[in-house]
Amino acid sequence: MPDIRIGQLTLYADHGENLLDTLLAAGQNVPWSCRGGYCHTCLIQARPGQAPDEASTMLSPEQREAGWLLSCQCPVQHDMDLRLHDPARDDLSAQVISVQQVNEVLILRIAPQRPLRFLPGQHLTLWINNQLGRPYSIASLPGEPWLEFHIRLRSSGRFSSAAADLAVGDRLFVGAPTGALHYDLEWQDRPLLLLAAGTGLAPLQAILRDALERGHHAPIELWHWSSSDCYLAERLEALAEQHSLLSFNFRSRLTMGEDIRQLRIASRRTMALICGDPGFVEQLRKPLFFAGLAGRQVLDEAFHSRSQ
Numbered sequence: 244m245p246d247i248r249i250g251q252l253t254l255y256a257d258h259g260e261n262l263l264d265t266l267l268a269a270g271q272n273v274p275w276s277c278r279g280g281y282c283h284t285c286l287i288q289a290r291p292g293q294a295p296d297e298a299s300t301m302l303s304p305e306q307r308e309a310g311w312l313l314s315c316q317c318p319v320q321h322d323m324d325l326r327l328h329d330p331a332r333d334d335l336s337a338q339v340i341s342v343q344q345v346n347e348v349l350i351l352r353i354a355p356q357r358p359l360r361f362l363p364g365q366h367l368t369l370w371i372n373n374q375l376g377r378p379y380s381i382a383s384l385p386g387e388p389w390l391e392f393h394i395r396l397r398s399s400g401r402f403s404s405a406a407a408d409l410a411v412g413d414r415l416f417v418g419a420p421t422g423a424l425h426y427d428l429e430w431q432d433r434p435l436l437l438l439a440a441g442t443g444l445a446p447l448q449a450i451l452r453d454a455l456e457r458g459h460h461a462p463i464e465l466w467h468w469s470s471s472d473c474y475l476a477e478r479l480e481a482l483a484e485q486h487s488l489l490s491f492n493f494r495s496r497l498t499m500g501e502d503i504r505q506l507r508i509a510s511r512r513t514m515a516l517i518c519g520d521p522g523f524v525e526q527l528r529k530p531l532f533f534a535g536l537a538g539r540q541v542l543d544e545a546f547h548s549r550s551q
């Protein structure tokens with residue numbers, strides 16, 4: 244029976260038992276959200292070398308080297324020495340500099356204590372306190388003086404409700420940027436098809452702006468489906484006035500099924516990027532495949548949320 248040591252405390256787990264379950268059953272206050280390895284809320288630090296590969300492959304090389312692992316993905320196979328994650332100690336502090344609500348979306352800007360390295364399209368975990376953290380895509384570009392996030396407001400959502408009460412000057416903590424959505428310079432002369440639902444627009448508009456800054460010169464077509472008017476329409480339309488390569492389709496979620504059936508791929512060389520809720524991402528994979536796009540031409544990210 245492997246021992247799990249946290250400071251002076253020793254817990255016993257059955258071989259192969261899930262680490263998060265063990266910790267929660269023992270009354271440890273470990274925050275968690277998706278339980279699928281996507282959200283990085285249940286981070287724990289083990290002694291380097293103690294984390295099984297499957298519990299750390301989704302983390303950055305720096306995090307893995309420092310012994311961080313995702314407890315929801317960790318089977319306990321041998322003794323472990325753990326340290327619970329504390330955002331105030333382990334992450335970067337940031338101050339709220341503006342909060343604006345547009346339709347059902349909160350546009351939050353924060354100033355981190357020091358500049359953060361990330362690729363447009365990546366996401367990080369925002370922590371309101373040491374128990375409440377969720378992953379959000381970074382909507383700003385590295386050169387901009389703030390980090391921007393687009394948070395869909397949900398009346399029953401713990402994080403989004405707390406975020407709605409944030410005021411200028413409040414402090415948050417930000418985890419390490421991660422995720423595979425990005426713009427690649429090799430795509431400069433290939434059409435881009437960006438498909439977003441709701442706040443899935445956050446990373447895709449960042450990628451779009453990054454592509455323009457890096458000299459993309461093929462057409463970029465963006466589709467956004469939303470249950471109300473597109474919350475970023477004004478900003479994007481202003482961008483389209485400066486760049487003739489851009490075309491936008493702001494659509495209602497009610498017409499999404501039909502829109503997807505009508506979707507045409509401009510070229511066999513198109514790169515498609517998809518972002519939104521898991522159902523939306525799943526719904527698009529097949530039509531893109533049947534339209535002739537190979538798996539390597541489609542990059543997606545699903546906003547998995549807390550499982551009930």
Ligand SMILES: Cc1cc2nc3c(=O)[nH]c(=O)nc-3n(C[C@H](O)[C@H](O)[C@H](O)COP(=O)(O)OP(=O)(O)OC[C@H]3O[C@@H](n4cnc5c(N)ncnc54)[C@H](O)[C@@H]3O)c2cc1C
Nearest residue numbers: 377378379380394395399400401402403442546547548549
């Ligand atoms: C990689 C990644 C990036 C993300 N980026 C963003 C982003 O940029 N903007 C953004 O708004 N969200 C994003 N999310 C989702 C976000 O992390 C939270 O899950 C979401 O904001 C809900 O958190 P909450 O605490 O408000 O709700 P919770 O308290 O976690 O959930 C409350 C209730 O709302 C339901 N619920 C939560 N989310 C959804 C949903 N999407 N659809 C239907 N029901 C739901 C839950 O099932 C639950 O019943 C991302 C998720 C991932 C994994």
